[in-house]
Amino acid sequence: MALLANYHTHTPRCMHATGSEETYVQTAIAQGYNVLGFSDHTPWPFSGYESYCRMTTAQLPEYVATVRELEQKYAGEIKIHLGLEVEYAPAYMDWLRDTKKEFGLDYLIFGNHFCNSEESGIYFGKENPEPIMDAYVEHAIKAMESGLYNYMAHPDLFLNRATEMGEKAEKALRQICEAAVKYNMPLEYNMLGESRRIQEKRAENGLCGYTYPGFWKIAAEYPIRAIIGCDAHHPEELCCVPRQNSVRSELRGMGIQVLDTLPGLD
DSSP states (O other), X not given: OOOOEEOOBOOGGGSSOOSOHHHHHHHXXXXXXXXXEEEEEOOOOOSSOOOSSSOOGGGHHHHHHHHHHHHHHTTTTOEEEEEEEEOOOGGGHHHHHHHHHHTTOOEEEXXXXXXXXXXXXXXXXXXOSGGGHHHHHHHHHHHHHHTOOSEESOTXXXXXXXXXXXXXXXXXXXHHHHHHHHXXXXXXXXXXXXXXXXXXXXXXXXXXXXXXXHHHHHHTTTTOEEEEEOOBSSGGGGOOHHHHHHHHHHHHHTTOEEESSOTTOO
């Protein structure tokens, strides 16, 4: 059996998740996880703008302290890592480098949610994808080039409201795969996206949605590395181990290398 790890876990600080950090840890242990990584949505040092979907910079020290305390408390039962899910925001990249070092963060997940910055940029997953595909790909490639991120979450997010996977969308997905190979960036099979796609019947309503099966058929044509992420916003969203095992087998059956754990994290 593969090691069971999830590096994509949120906390209530992002204002759209529930459950204490300890409840996530206890749920993960009960489900048989060997590794749990917390990667709540990063704060940014906004000036005059109040986010609706992330912690503030003032909350970051307490987030770090809480996760590190749980890491010590549950040592021997489960390995806990500390990270953040982070966009590529050009104006704040120096801040991000300094913050990662200052707080000793173990890893960063690249979540390509907003164009440039949440303050003024569009959310990629809520728009008609046709006009924003170029920007989505540009942000993805620049993030990979930066060397700051350990993997890319939900790489097909921009298909969330797409009504078809046309030539331009396929080109965008291929560009992301090519960059992932060039920069050795693992791509995430997002369990939450799959769950939402099914529960909200997005395919039946004429939407591609994410996690989109057609993306992984394209990805299989490239020597990419995949990693499975729960993207858990509620503790019970860690309770998908049988499906994770199925996904792992399906991807490997397509010839895709699936990582059990993130390289570089002990």
